[in-house]
Amino acid sequence: MNEELKPCICGGEAKFHIYDNGLCDIRCDCGICVSYRKIDEYEQVIKTWNTRAERTCHPTGDWEPVSQTQKVRRRICDCGYELGIDRVDLALFNFSKMCELPNYCPNCGVKVI
Numbered sequence: 001m002n003e004e005l006k007p008c009i010c011g012g013e014a015k016f017h018i019y020d021n022g023l024c025d026i027r028c029d030c031g032i033c034v035s036y037r038k039i040d041e042y043e044q045v046i047k048t049w050n051t052r053a054e055r056t057c058h059p060t061g062d063w064e065p066v067s068q069t070q071k072v073r074r075r076i077c078d079c080g081y082e083l084g085i086d087r088v089d090l091a092l093f094n095f096s097k098m099c100e101l102p103n104y105c106p107n108c109g110v111k112v113i
Helices: 039-050
Strands: 016-020 021-026 035-039 063-065 071-077 082-087 095-097
Touching: 016 039, 021 095
Parallel strands: none
Antiparallel strands: 016 021, 021 035, 063 071, 071 082, 082 095
16 A cells, blocks of 8 residues: 555544455544445555545524523534534523534534534
């Protein structure tokens, strides 16, 4: 192999594996990201791995009232996973508590922007 493996786009460590059945793969330690190829294509699998585009999601969510003075917004990834909940309480001088979003979705591994 001439080309060095780049880290996974999710931030994890990538490792190259060769199997007895004639396949090879590159797996990330996150357990989600993987790329398979036949053994005679190992240089292509590395090239493909190193040039992958990073998948991203823009969390969505609408504000919903939970009382006369409070409302919440559930921050949802494109895969449907709830990343967190933002809260606003108007009775407490417009107190807001915005959730800290993770860098990557724990469910599907995409980068959260």
